[in-house]
Amino acid sequence: MKITHRDEWRVIVTIAPRSISDFGFEGLGDIAGPVTSGPIEVAVAPRRLGDFGWVSMGDRLASNDIDGDYKRRCEELLAALLGRPHVREGRIVCTETHTCSHCGYVWEVLTAEEAADPANQQDEHTVEGEPVCCDKAIAEFRAERGIAVHAEGVVAYRRPHRPGEVLCREHGYPWFALPLTSEDLPDGGVCSYGRRGLGSCGRDVLAAGAGESA
Ligand SMILES: [Zn+2]
Ligand SMILES: [Zn+2]
Incomplete structure (x- = not known):
């Protein structure tokens, strides 16, 4: 905000x-x-x-x-x-x-022109007025306008530096991870979020409605 x-x-x-x-x-x-x-x-x-x-x-x-x-x-x-x-x-x-309010950085939003440039797009749902500072601000902006946070068909995400792990839609924000569809996960997958500590997720990312928290 x-x-x-x-x-x-x-x-x-x-x-x-x-x-x-x-x-x-x-x-x-x-x-x-x-x-x-x-x-x-x-x-x-x-x-x-x-x-x-x-x-x-x-x-x-x-x-x-x-x-x-x-x-x-x-x-x-x-x-x-x-x-x-x-x-x-x-x-x-x-x-x-x-x-x-989330990250403390200067508040900047995309102009119509910037939003139309693929280089500035988080995904295909990016529109004019979307903040650019942090994932929370973007998620909040989208929630207020009913804009999908996740691209069509995406069931999970994978971080480039941890190719062996997957993250569910709640924990793998599209702007810092690669989107995966069910076809990318023939053997299924379990969210590795928090695996090394408390509050671990462990959700089956192919289960219906997985990660629909927003
Ligand atoms: Zn922010
Ligand atoms: Zn998760």
């Missing part, structure tokens, strides 16, 4: 001072004329949520809705700034980064 992180909140205001004293530079009235430069854009960061002046802590300790609280703080700051002389207009900006 895509998680959006927002950061670097800023209030940007346009200021159009007419005299040098509008900047707070006092005592120049005898020698200075009007300000002749155009409006100036100024970016102001909101005060950190965890900064209470007398004590400072991480934002996470100070708020359980960091994004919402920063947005509200920026709205308040913007409204206050717009009420000041010479402030013409303003807006709130922030940076957004998207990461995967």
